[in-house]
Amino acid sequence: MINIIAGGKDKEILMLEKAAADFAKKQLAPEREANDAYPFGPFFDTVVQKAFDLDFFAVMLPEDLNGMGMGVKAFATVLEGLCQEDSSLGGILFTNASAQQVLMAAGGSALLEKITAAESLSDCLIAFPGFNNPRDVRNLARAKQGSDGFRLSGTVEYVVLGAMAGHALIPAHLDCEDDYTFFLVNLAEPGITLSEPVVSLGLHACPAVDMSFDNVAAQPVGKADQGSVYFGEMADIMHAAAAAMALGVMKGSFKEAFTFSQQRFQGGQEIIKWSELKRIVAEMAIAVQNAEMIVGMACHVADARIPGWELCTRAAALQVQKSACDVTTDGIQVLGGVGYMKDYGQEKRFRDAKQIQALLGMAPMKKIRYIESMIKGCKA
Template sequence: MSTGFSPYQLPDEYADIRSATRDVCDAGVAPHAAEADATATFPEQSYAALRSADLHAPHIPETYGGAGIDALGTAIVIEEVARACASSSLIPAVNKLGSLPLLLDGSEDLKRRYLPAVASGEAMFSYCLSEPEAGSDAASMTTRAVKDGDEWVLDGVKRWITNAGVSEFYTVFAVTDPDLGAKGGISAFVVEKGDAGVSFGKPEKKLGVKGSPTAEVYLDSVRLPADRLIGEVGQGFSLAMRTLDHTRVTIAAQALGIAQGALDAATAYAAEREQFGKPIAAFQGVQFLLADAAMKISAARELTYAAAAKSERGDADLTYFGAAAKCFASDAAMQITTDMVQVLGGYGYTQDFPVERMMRDAKITQIYEGTNQVQRIVIARELQRGKAF
């Protein structure tokens, strides 16, 4: 029976978001990707291109001067930017990661004080959870925040902070009651780059996403007014985990875009490269590599988009879907980029073609915002709690 309605089709507005983002990335991001990787420098020209189109922080609501693009549209933006340059895709991804705690729990004053600058592109927002001895075990953080009159004094070190030193604002998680631990003993604060006592370590020398600086953030008796607290005292760890439920979707989208970029490059190469008198795309061995990649990308895209829709609605099974999308898409991206290097053979192993960069970039998506081993623990836990599907 035909009703004239297709129940399984994205509205045209998402196709428009994809098309507009791809146009911007083809012209203003992709041309700078190799240089950002080779020089390990923040891609200022790519940032300018994204800012000009309101794609640098598309998730910020219109109320605060943003584009007001929903979670699914933001995932599509990140996917398309990652297809061109994984480092540049961390601009919208990390702006969302850093500012989402404000959107979830911040006071209206905090939102109006900090979000407009991010929406306009004057500032970026980073997220400070991990520490030298507290990675997957984030509850073991030692950074302290001690109340002193009407101020909080922060001391500690945060590690693996994306865009450290470039971002103006930082969501910092710190222990406010050591006796309570994760359940009531951790709080979240907004720290500004210019606050006295804030400094940064040397950028890490990384395998991939080299155009996105990663460094330690040092907090040496940083005094903050009481109104820099995000949400309630003691609710920081819960806020950190809720934030990651939403932003794991952005990592899935990033991985998806990297994989799509590699498949696009390898497909074009296979159609042109000739051996034994015909294009290598005519050989079954190559066809199978391309076909497997296409299937995995299609599956990852459906899972990622479903998770993004659940993020927008705040569904009860978001934790499961966010972890599953991030884990599946990043594992697929690592396999696909490796296989696409194989399609290009010796050329794929050189910097003359982008797939070797994409293979290096893909690896981090299996690690950050929770390793894929941790994601599997989360998935299994949600199954046992009856909160999957």
């Protein structure tokens, strides 16, 4: 199939594409089942460290912030390649990049520069509740300003990377504020309590915890009462990356189904020769190719900042994530009974596709936000 994400096939994109594919094949695929056992098994920290050493965490960061200075197309290329084999590492990369994008949108580049200059992986990572839109959360943490600065109290649920990052970017309400404000918290501060790892539907090795704050020192990021603005600016970009993750899952599911259907014999012939199964595999292939074109276009317009690109990336994520759920369902059906077993990757991809659909908030709410943005644009 044509790789639309890699678009113009410039040298740097091709290098990232190959690096991600090789990494997925050598580092992720062999231990996929074992890594998915987390938190009831060991965490694949050595693999995450190798991804850090390859600068996968710095793809979209500007060069003056210790990054590679590449756009969302480059980051999408990495995510798509990794997620074909195991999406958990993609979720880790996505979470950290989302927090970085919020900091940049809020004018916190100086803070981000200090974090990204750290030598250790944990000190460079930023925990973030990336599966929620704070506007849809009823009870956010609360912050108060005192003589010694701001203090944070309350509980924030499902903070991804909360147990392994050096900092966390937390949305919280200030007194008498309608919207919320983002606060950067050094996780070495006293008064922070972490729950046991939260067991999720998919992306098991993309660890999350509930975090409780008891009068913890925190630094506000950007203007007060402007959290939704910064989250929205981040989401405009990161929806393209989320779509790329879903595309990777789709590609992995199709490849496994296609290979299996040519190797499995039933009734004296390969099952791919049976017309009904051939139709299912064909529909998977068409869905993957359509998703490839959608993600490629979304990345292109986002990097070029073509007018209306924000709606394009959001629509891409909603459509491709939905398609991923359908394709992974078909992927299980092609394998039959063994498709439900952990010995193959289809069972995990089915769960991961559902989890990816929840990135940056629940799908129904994202659809409502989408039409609200269109209405706002019509009135402008």
